[in-house]
Every structure is written in C-alpha cells, then in structure tokens.
Amino acid sequence: MNLSEIHYPHNLQELTLLLEHERNVQIIAGGTTFGYVQASRYLSFEPSIAYIRHIPELISIHKTERMISFGAACTLSELEHVYPFEQGQAKELMHTIGTSAVRNIATIGGHLMYGKRFLTLWALLACLDAELEFKAILKTSTKNIWYLADERGVPAIGSGNLLTRIRIPLQSIDHLFIKRVGGSMFPEGDGAYLVSAATVDRRSIANFKLVVAGARAYRDYDAEQRIISSPYPLPARILQNALRMYAESLRKSNFWNVELLLPLISQALENLQRSNT
Amino acid sequence: MNIEFTLNGTIQKVSITSVERVLDVLMRQCNIKSLSGTCLEGRCGSCLILVDNKPAYSCIMPAFFLRDRRVETIENFTKTREYSLLYSELNREGSASCSSCQNAIMLMGMSLVRRTQAPAKDEIFDTLANAHCDCIAPEDFASAVLTTMQHLATARKTP
Numbered sequence: 374m375n376l377s378e379i380h381y382p383h384n385l386q387e388l389t390l391l392l393e394h395e396r397n398v399q400i401i402a403g404g405t406t407f408g409y410v411q412a413s414r415y416l417s418f419e420p421s422i423a424y425i426r427h428i429p430e431l432i433s434i435h436k437t438e439r440m441i442s443f444g445a446a447c448t449l450s451e452l453e454h455v456y457p458f459e460q461g462q463a464k465e466l467m468h469t470i471g472t473s474a475v476r477n478i479a480t481i482g483g484h485l486m487y488g489k490r491f492l493t494l495w496a497l498l499a500c501l502d503a504e505l506e507f508k509a510i511l512k513t514s515t516k517n518i519w520y521l522a523d524e525r526g527v528p529a530i531g532s533g534n535l536l537t538r539i540r541i542p543l544q545s546i547d548h549l550f551i552k553r554v555g556g557s558m559f560p561e562g563d564g565a566y567l568v569s570a571a572t573v574d575r576r577s578i579a580n581f582k583l584v585v586a587g588a589r590a591y592r593d594y595d596a597e598q599r600i601i602s603s604p605y606p607l608p609a610r611i612l613q614n615a616l617r618m619y620a621e622s623l624r625k626s627n628f629w630n631v632e633l634l635l636p637l638i639s640q641a642l643e644n645l646q647r648s649n650t
Numbered sequence: 651m652n653i654e655f656t657l658n659g660t661i662q663k664v665s666i667t668s669v670e671r672v673l674d675v676l677m678r679q680c681n682i683k684s685l686s687g688t689c690l691e692g693r694c695g696s697c698l699i700l701v702d703n704k705p706a707y708s709c710i711m712p713a714f715f716l717r718d719r720r721v722e723t724i725e726n727f728t729k730t731r732e733y734s735l736l737y738s739e740l741n742r743e744g745s746a747s748c749s750s751c752q753n754a755i756m757l758m759g760m761s762l763v764r765r766t767q768a769p770a771k772d773e774i775f776d777t778l779a780n781a782h783c784d785c786i787a788p789e790d791f792a793s794a795v796l797t798t799m800q801h802l803a804t805a806r807k808t809p
Contacts, residue, residue, distance in 0.1 A: 377668035379651055379714045401712070408710035409691050415669040416712055422668060424714055450704065474705040474780040475692055 377418045385430045385537065388423060389510045392535060395421050400535065402426045402446040405483030405492075408475070410560050431482075431537060442540045445482025452481060456543060457501055462551050466566075469493060469553070481539060485521065488530045491586035493558050493566060495521075497551070498541065499590065500570035500582040506538040515540075519590070526589035526626070544580065547573040548648035550641040554633055555587065563588070567634065569641040573648050578605050583619075583641060591629060593622040606646050615642065653717040657682075658726035664716075672708040672716055673697045676723065684724045684753045695754040695782040699723050700761055705780045724753045727760045735801055736763055739794035745786045754781035755791070762795050763802070769795075 380398070382388040392398055399419035401407075403426075407416060425431055431446035434455055441456050450473060452458050458467045470476060470484075470493050484492050485505070495518070503518040523529040548571040555564035565587025572579040581600050585591040596618040603611045619638050623631045652665050657680055664679045671690070676682040676699070685708060686696045692707035699708045700722040701715075727733045736759045758777045762769055769777075774792040 374669055379668055381717065404710050407712075412690050414671075414674075414690070416671060418668055418712075422714070424717075426715070427718070468776070471692075472705075472780045472782075473776050474695075474698060474707050475710075477701070477704040477706050478711060 374415050375417060375420070377420050377422045380421065380423045381427060382423055382425065384428055385508060388425060388428060389508060389535065391423055392533070393510045396533070397421060398423050400425055402431070403448060403480035403483045404475075404478045405480070405487055408478065426480075436543075438543070440540050440542045442538050443481065444538055445485075445536045446480050447482075449476040449479050449481060449484065457497065457541065457546065462549050463497060466493060466497060466551055470559075482536050485518070485539070486530055486534075486536055488528055489560070490528060490558070490588050491522070491590050495590065496566040496568040496584040496586035497570070498539070499584040499586065499592070500568050501541050501544070501546075502582075504540045505536055506540065508535050508537045509533070513537075519592075522590045526591050526628070528589075545572050546570055548581075548645045550644045552637050552640070554637065558587065567637050567641065569638075569645065571645055571648065573605060573645075576605055578603070578607075578645075581645070583638065585629065585634060589626075589628055591623070591626060593619050596622070600642075600645075607642070612642055612646075651714075653714070655716040655718060656720045658722055664713075666713040666716070668712065668714060670713040672699070672711040672713050672721075675713045675716065676708060676721070682723050682725065693782065695751060695780060698754040698757055698780055700757065703761070705758060705761060705777065707780075722757075724757045724760070727756070730760075732760060732763050732798065732802060736760065736794060736798045739798050739801075740786075740791070743790040743794050745790040745794060748783075748785045751781050751783040751785065755783055755786060759791070759795055759798075763798050765799075768799055 380391055382391055397419050398421045400423050425446050431444035434443045453467055457463045484494055499518050504515050505518055507514050521530055550569045552567045553564055556562045558564040565585055567585045569583035571581040578601050581597050596615045599615050616639055620631055620635055623629045623634055654661055654663050662680055664675055666675055673687045677685055687709045688694045688696050690709045692710040697707055697709040698705055702720050758781050762777055771792050774795055775788045778788055778791050
C-alpha cells in the first residue's frame with residue numbers, strides 16, 4: 374500500500390507549475406484509469422497526484438458560431454446536453470459507456486487519454502475533426518485527435534501531455550452511422566466502434582469520414598476523398614470503387630477483420646446514400 | 651490529509667489517504683450504515699450516493715474526490731414525507747424491492763422526486779439503471795416516482 378501526495382491545484386497555472394517541478398505527477402479528474410480497473414480494496418496511484426476537477430478552465434463549456442469547446446475535466450454527463458452528444462445516436466453512444474453514476478464521474482479527458490485503447494467516443498470525435506489543446510508551462514499547442522494514434526493506428530500518448538480542452542467544429546451532421554463490433558470496449562475488451570459521419574448538400578458530399586477505433590484506430594483517407602469528390606448520390610461504380618479501396622487498406626493494415634468490417638462499411642455507405650432523402 | 655465536505659447537510663472533517671475509497675470513509679469514519687461495498691467496481695449499486703445532487707458509485711471514487719463536495723446518502727431522506735410517499739407508492743405498485751437494493755432504489759427515487767419538474771421516462775429509467783436492480787419493473791418505478799411528484803405538487807398548492 375503506497376501512499377501518494379495529493380495536490381489540489383486551483384488553476385491551470387498552478388497545475389502547469391506543479392507538472393514542471395514534479396515530472397511524474399498523475400493527473401486525476403474522473404475515474405476512467407482506475408474506476409473499474411482497480412478491484413483491490415486500496416487504490417494505487419503514482420507517488421504524486423494532482424486532482425483537477427476544481428480547475429475552472431478545465432470544466433467550462435463554450436460555444437461559438439463555429440465551434441464548441443469543452444474542458445478536459447468535464448464529466449461525460451455534463452456533455453450529454455451539448456453538441457454532438459445531445460441527440461440521437463450520439464446520445465445513445467454516450468449512454469453505452471455506463472450508467473449515469475459512472476458518467477457523473479468519468480471525464481472526457483480521461484476517456485480520450487486512456488492510452489491503452491481508443492474508448493467509445495473516440496471514433497465519433499475523430500469523424501467530427503475534434504482538436505485537442507495541450508498545455509505546458511510556456512506553450513499551448515493544438516493537435517488533431519489523430520495525434521493520439523501513431524502511423525499504425527496504435528494509441529500513442531506521449532508523457533507530459535496535459536490535455537486542457539477539446540474543440541469540435543460545429544457542422545451539420547446529415548449522416549451518422551454507428552456500429553459496435555466485438556465484445557466490451559473497456560477496460561481490455563476486443564470491441565471497436567465503426568462510425569461514419571457526413572455533411573450532405575443536395576448534389577454533393579461536403580464532408581465524409583469513416584473511422585474504426587478500438588485497440589487501434591483506422592481510417593482510409595483516399596477512400597474518403599474518392600467519396601467526397603463524387604456527385605451525390607454516389608454512382609454505383611464509385612461505391613464499388615470505394616469499397617474496394619477500404620478492403621485493400623483493411624487487408625494492408627494486417628490487423629482488422631476484413632470480412633467483418635467490409636459489410637458494415639457497405640451498410641454505412643448505403644446509409645449515406647439515403648441521408649438526404 | 652484532512653479534508654472537509656458536507657454529508658447529509660452537516661460539515662464533516664475527515665482524515666484521508668490516497669488509497670482510500672469514498673465508500674470506506676463514509677462507512678468507517680462517518681458511520682454511514684446504508685452502504686455496502688460488494689463489487690468495488692461500480693457494478694452492484696449497493697454503494698450509491700448523491701454527490702452534488704448527482705448519483706455516483708462511492709466504491710470507484712477515491713476519498714480525495716470528497717473535498718468541498720456535498721454528499722447525501724439515504725439516511726438524509728428516511729424521515730422525510732417524500733420518502734414515506736415514495737415508499738408507499740412503490741408498495742402500492744407492488745414494486746417493493748428486495749432488501750439488498752432498497753436503499754439504492756429509494757435514493758435514486760428521492761433524487762428524482764425532489765426535483766420541481768417531472769422527469770421524462772427515459773431519464774427515470776436511466777436513473778434507475780444505476781441501482782442495477784432486477785427485482786423492480788422500470789415502468790412501475792417510473793409510475794411511483796411520477797405519482798409521488800404529483801402528490802407533492804398538489805400538497806404544495808393546498809393552503
């Protein structure tokens with residue numbers, strides 16, 4: 374039973390100073406990294422802990438005309454009533470994470486920075502081009518959510534990264550397709566989520582992304598571009614072509630089950646075809 | 651380290667360490683009898699509490715989360731009129747739950763009942779799900795909660 378020193382920084386400045394002075398501080402706001410995971414009576418943490426739920430900058434939600442931005446220490450419950458989680462399938466997806474007693478504790482920052490796999494909301498946020506703000510003592514940087522994956526799609530969270538905010542551009546979601554494959558997502562399940570999202574004008578697709586995320590994350594940029602550059606509804610040969618591209622890249626990844634995912638991608642594209650009717 | 655929080659309306663000063671769970675502090679230091687920690691994974695509902703008015707599993711929360719929070723357990727409600735009303739409504743629906751989940755069911759019910767606006771059924775079902783109880787029908791629970799709220803609203807209007 375190792376006791377840890379507990380810090381309660383009051384603001385971001387105090388937190389960044391603390392991180393500067395003590396390299397191995399474990400940042401805690403919710404319970405994602407230990408809630409289900411630590412089944413022994415006594416909890417175990419790094420020698421130094423920073424509890425950040427009190428920091429105002431990390432629990433605020435701002436909405437502008439073009440984007441929504443929320444602090445990394447917002448609980449999943451606090452995000453249920455904001456874009457993109459406020460309605461329909463996105464809300465159902467949020468509810469699959471756990472009961473409200475879990476969602477009242479787990480934070481979006483912990484969800485994204487889990488590190489061992491990509492959790493439930495990751496694929497949806499990747500489809501919506503979420504950007505992450507990281508802070509250090511003298512530097513603030515903004516990265517696309519794919520920064521959390523390496524070139525093979527494996528989770529790659531560098532140490533010393535303090536995630537402060539998540540920003541999502543506000544856009545019309547005319548097509549949203551969500552399917553879970555495999556078993557549980559958390560903490561070590563073999564599940565993954567396939568999510569595709571698109572903004573559809575009358576005769577064209579303004580934005581389309583299809584992401585699969587679980588133990589790894591997958592996206593075929595070229596297939597997406599093929600779909601976006603085609604007229605809408607997509608001609609049959611473009612659909613076939615896109616499916617072939619997905620099949621090839623899935624096989625090339627040498628990780629994903631092509632026979633399982635390809636029919637789901639086909640369903641997602643069929644759903645896309647119907648989204649503007 | 652010493653921290654302060656509000657438990658059932660009273661300020662509590664407790665001494666905690668990083669390894670302790672909220673459940674342990676409430677049971678051992680604050681003498682709360684209504685909780686039990688069966689699973690330690692937030693899967694059984696027997697450790698449910700309200701933190702800042704929201705349901706939470708005390709077994710998956712470290713004790714240092716408590717600082718400056720407002721915590722309520724079912725002990726805060728048992729002597730209230732709302733509790734008696736909800737309890738009799740649940741009995742009337744034939745939905746009295748078993749002894750192992752009764753505290754959690756009643757606490758979830760009280761968290762809904764004390765609101766001023768009637769919650770949607772989905773929200774009631776979502777709240778009930780926290781208790782992980784199989785011995786009560788969600789529809790009956792919702793009906794008891796909504797009827798209790800109506801009784802209370804009528805009582806408030808009556809001079």
